[in-house]
Amino acid sequence: MSERTLPLLTPLPFESLYSQCARQHRLWGFSTAASTCNVLFGAPRKGMHHDLPNALGYFEKQTAGAFGDAASMARDRTLLGFYAPFLEPYELQAAVDRMLGPSVAHLKFRLGLLTSGLRANHPLKACEDCMAANVQDFGWSYWHLIHQYPGVWVCPWHGSPLRESRLKANGVERFMWHLPASDHLLPVGAVTSSAEEHRHRLSRLIAQLVQVQRPAGWLAMEASRRAVRIKLIERGWISRNGSLRGREAAQSFRDHLQRMASLPDLDHKKLDNKAAQDWISRLARPMRTGTHPLRWLLAIDWLFDDAHEFMEGYDGFSMSESSQSSNVTTPGGLGHPQPARQTEKVAVAERLRAGHSARSVASEFGIDVGTAMAWGAEAGVPPSRRPKTLRSETRIALVCALQAGESKSQASSAFGVSVQSITRLLRTEPGLRSAWQAASARRLRLEHRGVWTGVLLQHPGLGQKLHRSMCPATYAWLYRNDREWLDAHVQAATTQGPKRPAVRWDERDQNLADGVRAAVREMLNAGHSPRIKLWEIVQALPDLRAKMASLHRLPLTKHELEVAIGRAIRRRSPDLFDE
Numbered sequence: 001m002s003e004r005t006l007p008l009l010t011p012l013p014f015e016s017l018y019s020q021c022a023r024q025h026r027l028w029g030f031s032t033a034a035s036t037c038n039v040l041f042g043a044p045r046k047g048m049h050h051d052l053p054n055a056l057g058y059f060e061k062q063t064a065g066a067f068g069d070a071a072s073m074a075r076d077r078t079l080l081g082f083y084a085p086f087l088e089p090y091e092l093q094a095a096v097d098r099m100l101g102p103s104v105a106h107l108k109f110r111l112g113l114l115t116s117g118l119r120a121n122h123p124l125k126a127c128e129d130c131m132a133a134n135v136q137d138f139g140w141s142y143w144h145l146i147h148q149y150p151g152v153w154v155c156p157w158h159g160s161p162l163r164e165s166r167l168k169a170n171g172v173e174r175f176m177w178h179l180p181a182s183d184h185l186l187p188v189g190a191v192t193s194s195a196e197e198h199r200h201r202l203s204r205l206i207a208q209l210v211q212v213q214r215p216a217g218w219l220a221m222e223a224s225r226r227a228v229r230i231k232l233i234e235r236g237w238i239s240r241n242g243s244l245r246g247r248e249a250a251q252s253f254r255d256h257l258q259r260m261a262s263l264p265d266l267d268h269k270k271l272d273n274k275a276a277q278d279w280i281s282r283l284a285r286p287m288r289t290g291t292h293p294l295r296w297l298l299a300i301d302w303l304f305d306d307a308h309e310f311m312e313g314y315d316g317f318s319m320s321e322s323s324q325s326s327n328v329t330t331p332g333g334l335g336h337p338q339p340a341r342q343t344e345k346v347a348v349a350e351r352l353r354a355g356h357s358a359r360s361v362a363s364e365f366g367i368d369v370g371t372a373m374a375w376g377a378e379a380g381v382p383p384s385r386r387p388k389t390l391r392s393e394t395r396i397a398l399v400c401a402l403q404a405g406e407s408k409s410q411a412s413s414a415f416g417v418s419v420q421s422i423t424r425l426l427r428t429e430p431g432l433r434s435a436w437q438a439a440s441a442r443r444l445r446l447e448h449r450g451v452w453t454g455v456l457l458q459h460p461g462l463g464q465k466l467h468r469s470m471c472p473a474t475y476a477w478l479y480r481n482d483r484e485w486l487d488a489h490v491q492a493a494t495t496q497g498p499k500r501p502a503v504r505w506d507e508r509d510q511n512l513a514d515g516v517r518a519a520v521r522e523m524l525n526a527g528h529s530p531r532i533k534l535w536e537i538v539q540a541l542p543d544l545r546a547k548m549a550s551l552h553r554l555p556l557t558k559h560e561l562e563v564a565i566g567r568a569i570r571r572r573s574p575d576l577f578d579e
Contacts, residue, residue, distance in 0.1 A: 006028055006039065007027070008024070008063060008066055009023050009024055009027060011067060011077070012134070012138055012140065012142055014144045014145055014146055015077075015142050015143065015144065015145065016050070016077060016078065016143045016144070016145040016148060017053065017056075017073055017077040017078055018049075018050040018051075018053065018078075018143060019142040019143035019144075019179065020067075020077075020142075021036065021040060021047065021177060022142075022143075022177040022178055022179050023140055023142060023179065024036060024040070025177040026177070026179065033048070033175060033176045033177050034175075036177060039062065040058075040059055040062055040063075041053075041054075041055040041058055041059055041062075042055060042058040042062075043055070043102075045175055046058070046102070047059060048174070048175050048177075049104065050122070050124055050143075050148075050168055051078065051079040051122040051148065052078060052079055052080060052095075052099060052104055052107055052108070053078060053099065053104070054098070054099055054101065054102060054103055054104040055100075055101070055102060056070040056073055056074055056099050056100050057070045057100040057101065059073070060073070070099075070100050071096050071100065074095075074096045074099040074100065075092070075096065075216065077145065078099070078145075079122055079145075079148055079149070080092075080095055080096070080099065081145070081210065081211075082148075082149045082150065082210055082293065083095075083111055083293060084216040084217070085209065085210060085214070085216065085217065085218055085219040085293075086217075086219050086221075086293045086296070087111075087216070087217055088217055089216065089217050091110075091111075092216050092217065094110065095107060095110070095111065098110075108120050112291065112292060113292060116291055116292035116295070117269065117292075118150075118265060118266070118269075118292045118294055118295070119150070119265055121542075122148055122150065123164045123165060123168075124143060124148065124164070124165035124167070124168055124178070124180070125147045125148060125152070125153070125162040125163065125164050125165065126141070126143065126144075126147060126162060126163055126165065126180035126185060127144070127147060127155035127157075127158055127160050127162055127163075128160060128163065128182070129155065129157075129158040129160045130144060130147075130155060130157070130158065130160075131180055131182075140179070141179055141180045141181070142179060142180070143179070143180060146207050146211070147162055149206055149207070149210060150265055150292075150293070150294045151202055151203070151206050151263070151265055151294050151297055151298070152202075152203040152206055152207065153199050153203065153263065153264060154196060154199045154200040154202075154203045155203070156200075156203050156204050156207045159200050161188045161191070161196060161199075162188075163185035163186060163187070163188055164185065164186045164264070165178070165180070165184055165185055165186070166184060166185070166186050166536075166539045167184055172535050172538075172539060186539075191261045192261060194259065195259060195260055195261035198259045198260045199260050199261075199263065201301065201306075202260065202263075202297070202298070202301045204306075204307070205297065205300065205301050205306065205307045205310075206297055208306075208307035208308075209297065209300070209307050209310070209311075212307075212311070219293075219296070219314075222286070223314060224296055224300075224314065225283060225284070225285075225286065227310065227313045227314045228283055228284065228296075228299055228300070228303060229284050230313060231303040231304065231313070232244070232249065232280075232284055232303070235249070235252075235303070236248075237249040237252075238284070244280070244281055244284055244285075246277040246280065246281060247273065247277065249277070249280050250273050250274075250276035250277035250279075250280060251273065251276075252302070253276045253279065253280055253299075253302055254271060254272075254273065254276045256301075256302045257271060257276075257298070265294060279295065279299075280299070282295075283295065283296065283299050345375045345378070345379075346379075347365070348361055348365055348367075348372055348375045348376065349375055349376050349378070349379035349381055352372070352376040352379075352381045353376075353379070353381050358372045358373045358376065359372075370424060370427065370428070373427070373428040374427040374428055376428075377427060377428045377429060377430045377432075378430075381430070394415055394417070395425070397415065398411060398415050398417070398422070398425065399425070399429060399432060401414065401415070402422070402425075402426065402432060402435075402436045402439075403432070403435045403436065403439060404439055404443075405436065405439030405440045405441075405442060405443035407440070408422045408423065441481075444477075445481065445482055448474045448477050448478050448482070449478070449482070449485065449489075451471055451474045452467075452471065452474055452475070452478060452486070452489065453489065455467050455470050455471055455474075456489065464490045467490070505553045505554070508547075508554065509553070509554040509555065509556045509557055510556060512541075512543070512544060512547060512554060512556075512557040513554075513556035513557045513559070513560045515541045515543070515544070516537060516541060516544070516557060516560040516561060516564065517560055519537055519540040519541050520532060520537065520560075520564045522540070523536070523540065531566070532564050532565055533565065534561065534565050534569075537561065537564060537565075544557075551569065
């Protein structure tokens with residue numbers, strides 16, 4: 001791409017990356033969306049995701065870094081920024097790496113969206129007041145990133161309800177570039193002023209917590225859980241012995257959600273007392289896995305007056321934890337706080353570097369000789385050694401063995417020295433401990449990979465479940481420490497027995513048929529032409545799209561669709577959605 005022939009637009013305030021690319025497409029005037037994709041992302045359909053796009057590394061290269069580095073764009077100008085405060089640093093980095101690469105396949109699964117029980121799709125949303133102001137100020141209407149956050153259905157600036165786009169989210173023109181336009185936005189559902197006020201409050205809270213200037217991952221799961229749990233205790237919903245009074249809490253939580261009048265993110269869920277109680281129980285007790293951030297945000301909105309009150313409670317708990325950890329008493333009963341002990345380490349290392357013996361330095365600072373030698377090794381100061389049972393040639397060979405990853409017990413047997421002597425050597429030889437740990441991990445990884453590969457070769461086609469039962473310890477180690485390699489080296493079972501249906505198809509069929517009938521009736525009452533298209537029905541009933549491949553199990557639904565569109569549905573074709 002040549003900057004002289006294809007000018008680049010400056011990002012507008014709070015604009016998403018997808019919106020900027022859509023404006024570029026409009027400015028350049030290409031006849032097809034694929035042409036813009038080829039220029040910006042290197043392939044006809046890359047970069048088209050409006051929420052979590054791929055090929056950002058190529059985008060940075062093509063734009064010569066005019067909009068910053070690709071990693072910053074992924075964190076600050078896409079919906080990854082909404083999830084960043086809730087992700088551990090390694091999880092966030094893994095997501096960024098996928099978005100920089102050629103494919104974001106399985107990214108939503110890794111973020112926990114597909115298994116969260118909440119919606120994984122992110123419909124485009126716009127505020128009419130923002131659109132009018134943007135056209136007047138900048139000459140463009142564009143997508144604001146903050147409007148796209150899950151749970152945000154009222155503009156935090158204007159207090160106006162957001163209108164959902166009928167494009168992109170359910171496959172309609174999903175490979176096109178779009179800017180907000182009134183004729184592409186669905187009408188706002190009728191809600192009371194009270195419900196709109198509660199949605200506005202939730203939207204402000206989400207915007208404040210997500211966009212606050214704090215490090216990524218600051219909403220750590222355990223600290224958030226403790227802050228929520230303290231509020232539950234204050235409300236009297238957790239007893240003195242720690243038991244959750246689930247019924248009372250669930251009723252209050254349901255009442256809070258009902259005040260928002262069926263929040264669109266939750267309109268597919270049946271939030272009865274049991275579901276609400278399960279929701280609260282999961283947030284109140286320690287979690288083994290993560291959950292959708294919207295679960296936390298709705299609970300925070302329920303229990304706290306505003307974002308400021310929550311951050312005060314969160315910071316109070318975090319500070320109490322850090323103060324406890326920073327005043328840990330060191331061995332020997334000296335009770336030095338961590339900063340003071342760090343200063344002492346530096347002073348010890350400086351004395352050793354100046355040529356003082358470890359014994360004299362240890363005596364001066366009142367510490368053990370081995371501790372003085374270990375602190376010097378951390379600073380890169382090798383200790384002066386007096387050969388005893390561990391002579392120089394033995395020590396050199398032992399160091400080589402440890403650098404190769406040999407275990408302490410193996411080295412002890414091979415060289416005839418005690419494990420304590422090997423531990424002392426690891427502590428006092430500069431760089432040896434880190435090299436030994438890295439080599440041991442590499443060696444252990446190769447051993448487990450070899451065991452798993454052997455099982456796959458000896459028993460092909462059995463499937464992951466049976467392979468796992470043959471070497472559970474190896475599978476568990478690989479799952480925790482070498483997940484990407486394990487995912488790439490699994491085999492599906494060649495045969496599968498019959499499975500019981502996971503759902504009541506007759507009940508689902510009846511519900512969907514009723515939904516289709518109601519959607520068609522509503523469109524006709526609103527003055528829609530009798531020639532209704534299939535994609536319009538799917539747009540009005542989002543849950544229907546995922547069931548189109550199973551219409552042979554849904555005869556009532558299929559009949560209602562055929563009556564509505566005036567022709568038979570013989571197969572599931574993308575053309576049906578792109579008409």
